Amino acid sequence: MTIVADPATAPSAPAPRTRPTDVLVAALLVAAELVLGWFSYDLARAWSHHVSSLRPVQWFFLMLPFLPLAVVVSVRALSRRRGVAAGLVALGAGAVLIAYDEFLRWLGTHGSVSLSFHQVQALGYAVVITVATLASLAWGLSRRHGRWWPIGLLVAAGGAALTSWTNWTEHVAWGHPTFALVEGDDNPIRRFYLLHDVAQMLPVIAACVVCWLIDRAELRRTPPAP
Secondary structure (H helix, E strand, C coil): CCCCCCCCCCCCCCCCCCCCHHHHHHHHHHHHHHHHHHHHHHHHHHHHHHHCCCHHHHHHHHHCCHHHHHHHHHHCCCCHHHHHHHHHHHHHHHHHHHHHHHHHHHHHHCCCCCCCHHHHHHHHHHHHHHHHHHHHHHHHHHHCCCCCHHHHHHHHHHHHHHHHHHCHHHHCHHHCCCCCCCCCCCHHHHHHHHHHHHHHHHHHHHHHHHHHHHHHHHHHHCCCCC
């Protein structure tokens, strides 16, 4: 006689553990973002003579840092559905920057609408926090297993808010680009863009690590299925 287990009462399969290559992939993604940040000025300057006035090109540069993230979270996802969701969330982070840029452009062309300094500042904080949270969420949707890891997203929000509030990049030598450059020396501007990308990535990296730690602790407490 064959006994068929009830799907509602059957024990669930244990969640797959983090693959050893995850750390390597994350490190390569960070390295790619840093290289992209260093050469983004060169790309913009190379295209400026042809398509700089086109709005879609400006959108592309705002979206550019999130394209490698979208590719990685889509390819490395635990399932196809997770990959699609994670990729869309990663692109959504870039879409927030595009919407913010367009709103500021619209605000500048409509004299009848004006916001106070504190309102614009609060809006900027909200945008920075949203972008960092979405980027961290994209990695979590792609690679995390448990239920409680989203708590770690608070680290991304808090870190992004702290970065904006302290504006620590202004107190670093690389945070002051020198526009009166020696002919052929564009490194000050490259360093400025690189530091900006580092400031943007640090809260995301910290949040992803905290999400992983929470997820790992939860999986350890979960008894393995017989």
